[in-house]
Amino acid sequence: MISQELKNALAKLAVNEAVVPDFKDKGFHLDVAVAPDAVAPAAEVMNLAGFFLEAITGVDWLAEGQMEVVYDYNHSISPGRVVIRARVSRATPELPTISAIYPGALWHERETHDFFGIVFTGHPDLKPLLLPEDADFHPLRKDYTS
Amino acid sequence: MSGYFAEIFSGTKSLAIGMGITFKYMLKPVVTVQYPYETLKMPERYRGHIELVKDPETGEAKCIVCGMCQRACPSGCITVAGDKREGEKKKVLGKYVLNFTTCSLCGSCVESCKSGAIKFSKEYNLASTRKEDYILDLLQRLKEQR
């Protein structure tokens, strides 16, 4: 379960109040929206709390002109899923990497860059992972058509 | 030192036991089915490619050309077309083509069919070197069955 300390630490970084959904309905325990430059401090908080990174993914909100990056964290000893999300503008989708904290994020960030074109600043090597090495398209953007 | 000899002894013993097992199995009868001399009977629910069901009364296809299967298919591999014939109120099946190259045998079509007009065939010997062999005209096949 999510400890109160963690909730407090994340609340400091959150842009608006954290959502505590009903796990049965949503499948996660805590949902925190942070500013794009707060994802690395948030990852640091999660790291200190002993969480592991399940996945990083993006969502393209075409109508709002924004892209959302979603970080799924989980804890293997006292399970509790924490979702940390940050929104960046579609025009300049950039946010800092967390790969220095979680090396597992290296691949997830590369994949998100492949699919959405979101640039993770500070990532050592953002070359395509799943797409061909010369791919210059981002298939999961909503305005992408093959 | 005693660990050294014990390991040699237990190691040699484990090798001897292993060889005993394979030797014993060598004398047992084979378990393979000698395809193509022997074949297995496919179970009742085996999913081969789909087939049209004949209406026992009229001898025609049961299909009422509602197009539900076409819409349910995830990969769009079914093409149904109906003919309007004089003197009959309902449409009569004019064309039913299955593009088996993209079919994933999920069964959505059979499930969606309200009139029970399609079923799975039990055919599995479908190897071919030509792509055209997998564009199956099911109406034609139904007629040939007669």
Place this chain on the structure above:
Amino acid sequence: MNPPSEPIRLLAFLIGLIIFAALNAAYLVWLERKVAGHVQRRIGPKEVGPFGLLQPLVDGIKLMTKQILVPDHIDPILFRIAPPLLLIPAVMSFVTIPFSETLVARDINLGLLMIFAFASINVLGILLGGWGSNNKYAVIAAARGVSQNVAYEIPMLITVITMVMITHTLNLNEIVRQQAGGIFNWYIFRWSANPLMLVSFLIFFTCSMAETNRAPFDLGEAESELVAGYHTEYSGMGFGLFFMGEYANIVIGCSLATLLFLGGWQCPFGLWPGVHWFLIKLYLLIFTVILIRWTFPRTTIYGLLNLSWKILIPFALFNLILTGAMLKIWPLIFP
């Protein structure tokens, strides 16, 4: 009828031995596949001929008619001499093997030594094949093959020296003659010469498997790691020669074990000695080798070297000293 003159006899033997080696290579593959099949509860080859007996023939034709692909960037000379370099020493070793008391191409006094002299050439074939292919996997395999062969020649030779000390001869036919008169005169059960004779046999057998690059010591061609090892780049009959060389080496290794420890052409109960006993023992050993291949996973190179340096060599040395001591002490106790 006079016995044929020496050159004709030798020629006949040479042709016979080459055929023997080739047939062995062909039918050991068949046996291997059949044993593998039944061990895994399948049938194995069965389509060509009764019990698939013509399969080796068809395989041979296929190998011979196949285009020999020679990749670019190879060393043309080394690449081409490697396969014969592996096969020819193996076939040559057959010359001194006594199939029975009389059925031996050349009954020379240094027979045992000659076999080991030739056996150490075949590692050159592996090295040159791997090096000449100019392929990274092949080079790794060649390096492995050489270090493996060098490591295993030591315990093997120490064991053979032990045997020579007991038998006082390097003539293989003479060694077999000493084992006449039933199963308990075979050197494997000659407790009086050395109580650890069985250990000697196991060391020798293990080493001969390692020498011939057989599973579980097939590091040189470890197909799940190095694709096909030193013969990755060979196709057609180039590969076929490597293959024949490998099986000829297995036959040589098992023949030596039979001759040194299992009484060669001697009968277990002292009756009707002859070539049939030699062949029965030989193929039983080969069957064991095949069964081992289809039972065990592969060792690693350091596991292999550990086995050699930490277990086999100390034991072989201990055996050597023990035998020497026995040879001196035994006559004192029972003069």
Place this chain on the structure above:
Amino acid sequence: MSVLAQCDSKETFVLNLGPQHPATHGVLRVKLTMDGEYIRQAEPVLGYIHRMHEKMGENRTWAQFMPNTGRLDYLSALSYNHGYVLAVERAAAIEVPERAEYIRVITVELNRISSHLVWFGAFILDLGGFTPLLYAFDDREIILDLLQAVTGSRLTYCYFRFGGVYNDIEPDFITGTLAFIKRLRARMPMYHNLVTKNIILVKRLKDIGFVPAEMCRKYGATGPVLRGAGVAYDVRRAEPYSVYPELDFDIPTHPEGDSMARYLVRMDEIEQSMRIIEQACTKLPNGPVMAEKAPKIIKPAKGDYYAAVEAARGSFGVRLVSDGTNTPYRLKLRSPSYSNLSLFGEASRGMLLPDALALMGSLDLVIPEIDR
């Protein structure tokens, strides 16, 4: 790390392991920078069978995506079916009848056993032993026959539906399953005698290929890899779904973190799965296998949903974003092997090539699931 690997040699070469290589089981490529036989650096290169399942999901209705889930991990397709239906059932608030839940558990666990059996065989094959593969396939064949009789297919199942399962099982499925479990119980000692206790195998796996718990955490590795590092994390217990809370089973862990520990975890899991199936077969209630109130056309309410299951390789998660229409707005598949493989580069540094391949085998990779 050995002394040799630590000394700084500038003479390295690059070895391309794959995309076609016997040990990579499919089309994975690993770019190895080697110093002799020691690995300096290993960089997995992915994407050779990338099919963009996530985009396909956005172009299809919720139900039409079902067949795709069976094609992520071809060895335990039902777990992936299960993960997806759980996510959609959570999003659309569909209740599943109890009988259907039990059928799901029985078939998923059978599938898990068959997946572990294939892994067992292929792993020993990586290590150079041929025969155990065929013995494992002999047993697996029975599972495939059983599942074929129920689901209609042998490998890429598409059996679960939102609100239940496609069709009910027949009584001889239960008797067949119980007979199979009896048979496999009798075969397990043979596997252990032939393989687990074999000195060559022990020498190759013990104390080699360490993946400690902290490394698992940093890379997000789950499943037998994490349990082989001593952490008893199993989604079936951590976030109980389906009827797992009602079943009694253990989470096997081995604290060593070496290749042997991961091997033993999977072998123990086969035993646990057999226990689960036995209990589920005895507890199987009567009733419908499909929720009566399940809507024909699924339109979940707006929002995010997540569901995870314990697949044979670790935690498989589905993140759904619904905009209230009949197609998903975003569908993220979190595949376990992806995270498990990502630690290979760090874990294999300084290892010998054969040991690194043993490590890779013990991670139990299924490439289509990594590439998606």
